[in-house]
Amino acid sequence: MLNTPAPPPAAAAAFTAGLPSFLFGPSGIVSSAGIPSTLPTFADVGPGFLAAQQIYVLRLTDITANAGPVSPKSSGWQFFAGHPYPPAKMVLATVVQRPSASAWTLVCLDYGEGVVEQFEVGQMLLNFSPAQEANYDLRWLEVPGVNVRAFWLASQTDGAPDYVVPYPGGTAQVIPALQNTNPYTMSAFLAIIRPLALLNGSMPAGYGA
DSSP states (O other): OEEOOOOOHHHHHHHHHHHHHHHHOSSSOEEESSOOSSOOOHHHHOSSOSEEEEEEEOOHHHHHSOSSOOOOEEEEEEEEEEEOSSSOEEEEEEEEEOTTOSOEEEEEEEESHHHHHHHHHHHHGGGOGGGGTSOEEEEEEEEGGGTEEEEEEEEOSTTOOOEEEESSOGGGSSSGGGOOSSOEEHHHHHHHHHHHHHHHHTSOTTOOO
16 A cells, blocks of 8 residues: 655644745745745645655765665655645645754745646555555655656565656656656666766766756
8 A cells, every 4th residue: 555654743733833924925935836826825725734745855976876776865744735626725835854953844835736736646646556565655755966856655565666756747857768657666767867867966066957
């Protein structure tokens, strides 16, 4: 089955505590996905959240250092809240735990059609066929060095492979080799992005992907 692990209570509390100030603006820092005309209000979104996923980050050096398995590092949690349709009154909040402090903090809020689409893809993955025969955790994976974000289905069953679903998918995906709409095994995913990671990792200081 596909599990959706619960976030730490302190992370969920930070989301709940920080959401009103972000939505009331302009004191909140808001990045829009899809650039809708108006920011949802706290009344639109309401209390609580619909889904939460742990965020993991994979660095270029992790990809290029070896040709085998990788171990992305946890960097926080993302929370979907509100109503996806109709009309879309949904937000996606990112909560992190600063290295210099033990407190969790809401640091980013996204809204718009991109957020709704990302939520819907996550919901569709609950019917992912391999998860009917093995246990998986649904996670969110970011690879900043190659500009890739994806759903990560992390196997909790010995011998079952991990899977990666890049987001966005299809022709909206900037890396052509990742435009297949079928999930990639983690090994296939790494084989595709490793040459790009090697290239970007060799760029001189001041240049970027």
